[in-house]
Amino acid sequence: MFSKFMVGSEDGVAETTKNESQEKNAKTVQNNAAKTSFIDDKILRMMGNMGYKSGTGLGKNEQGITSTIDITYQLGKRGLGLDIKNLNSTQELWDFSKENVNVKEELIWIENKNDDSFYDISSMSQWIKEGAPKYQIEDETNFCDKDILHNVIQSKNIFDELDLLELCKARSKANPFETIRSVYFMNRAALKMANIDAATNFMFSRIDENEHHKSHPGPFYFADICAGPGGFTEYILWRRQWFFKGFGLTLKEENNFRLHESTCASPVSFQAIYGKDDDGNVCSPDNIEDFRDRIKHETGGKGVHFLMADGGFSVDGNENLQEILSKNIYICQCVVALQVICNNGHFVTKLFDVFTCFSVGLLYLIYRCFEKVSIFKPNSSRPANAERYFICYGLKANPVVDSIKEYLWKVVKRLWEISECSDVDVLEIVPLEIIQSDRAFCDYIRQSNNRLGERQIVGLQKLAAFCRNPTLVDTRQEELRKECLEYWQIPDKPRCALPSLSIDDVLNAIIDRPGSYGIFCVGCCSRSASGVEVR
DSSP: OHHHHHHHHHHHHHHHHHHHHHHHHHHHHHHHHTTOTTSOHHHHHHHHHTTOOTTSOSSTTSOSOOSOOOOOOOOTTOOTTOOOTTOOOOOOOOOGGGOOOOSSOOOOEEEOOOOSOOOOHHHHGGGOEEESOOOOOTTOOTTSOHHHHHHHHHHHHGGGGOOHHHHHHHHHHHOTTGGGTTTTSSSHHHHHHHHHHHHTTSTTTTGGGSTTTTTOOSOEEEEEESOTTTHHHHHHHHHHGGGEEEEEEOOSGGGSOOGGGOSSSOGGGEEEOOTTTTSOOTTOHHHHHHHHHHHHHHTTTSOEEEEEEOOOOOOTTOGGGHHHHTHHHHHHHHHHHHHHEEEEEEEEEEEOOOOSHHHHHHHHHHHTTEEEEEEEOOTTSOTTSOOEEEEEEEEOOSHHHHHHHHHHHHHHHHHHHTTTOSSOEEEESSOHHHHHHSHHHHHHHHHHHHHHHHHHHHHHHHHHHHHHOTTOOOTTHHHHHHHHHHHHTOOOOOOOOOOOOOHHHHHHHHHHSTTGGGTGGGSOEEEETTEEEEO
16 A cells, blocks of 8 residues: 555656646747737647647657648649649739720721832742741740740740640639620620721721722622631621621631521521632632632622631640741731722731731731731730731722732742641741831831730739639629620620521511511511511
């Protein structure tokens, strides 16, 4: 009993000593915690009772970390701890004042004030410069500020590590105009054309009001190339219905026209042409000739009043080389325009970057053929990409146009000849010194590239910020959608299926509304209490 008592006493002393030590640690920790009020006192007292000492790590040998553990904001479904330079998930905010958002956009035109003198075809034929294909854009600073070009490239490189799903999620919230989408048209391309048309004071859809064309009895003709499934055409036919007739050239198969799927425009006044090769390839000289001949035949030798071109293809992984890879489409669309547009007709074509001498030389030649031109990026074009449109007003009728048309046709045939060669390409079609001799044009291109480059950099930076912080959102989207549709004169209605009408429905509508049968099958009608209501 005595021995047991003695042992028990030692245990009691040890226990008392342990308790005193814990209380001392707890007080020390609590005192230190007073300096950092954001740490819970109760938790610190509990840790002190378990032997924790402020400034030391947890564990038997105090080997635990002592620094504050940062909160990790996971980026998508990537593994914990993955470090992507410039894209680590954060809670950063975005400064919306960096963006210049205007519903009513300003078009900056450059007028062609040159006289009718120009180089003859024999001299121009010496301009073609061939060489090894070029696969870099970093040194193309003749028509753009060096820092802007560098920043555009660097901003694009950030997204090499992102997958499509993450990019789409961020883009849907970052683009202030994203919720406009396609309204009741087939795709977003129709809204781009509506945007361009409104920004140019409807110079395309109201070409019948143009002083050079208002005496034309109609119908008015247009062409739509490289534009499947046909959003541009759908907009024009919706806007003017039977008063306009269109012709189209685009690739078959998955990129073909699908105007029969439209719920607001009739494909009856549109004719798809696929060229001699029957594949719709706009880069084929045989297809271009066949398209030209067919249009001349259909229009009584006059040509179309305007042409729209929206060519492009996927450049995933090579975004910085999009301009170089698209040069064939650039020039072929322009050649088709010069071949089929009537005098005083208009032209709009899609471009991407315009940094290389080839691209700027092409625009210079087209500029010399029209009264005025403009490079325009509509609000309906996403701000983080390089897309823009080259708008040309009033095709001239003079020897300069004929010479340029013949010269560009020669270049197109040469590009087609070497299309299978991997070691040779056409690098220039107008010497740099000739472009620079037209100071007004050269300054215009440089200012346009700098302005759109700065806008794209902001768009890319915003997209990156929205990727890093998934909680960010642009609250202006719905308001801008409403204002844009109103400015573009597009009703804010959803896409609906075509009404299912019987023969009796159609006959009754014709009897009730004599003369309505001419526009009845446009696909813009809907049922009402009184029968059929036509838009």
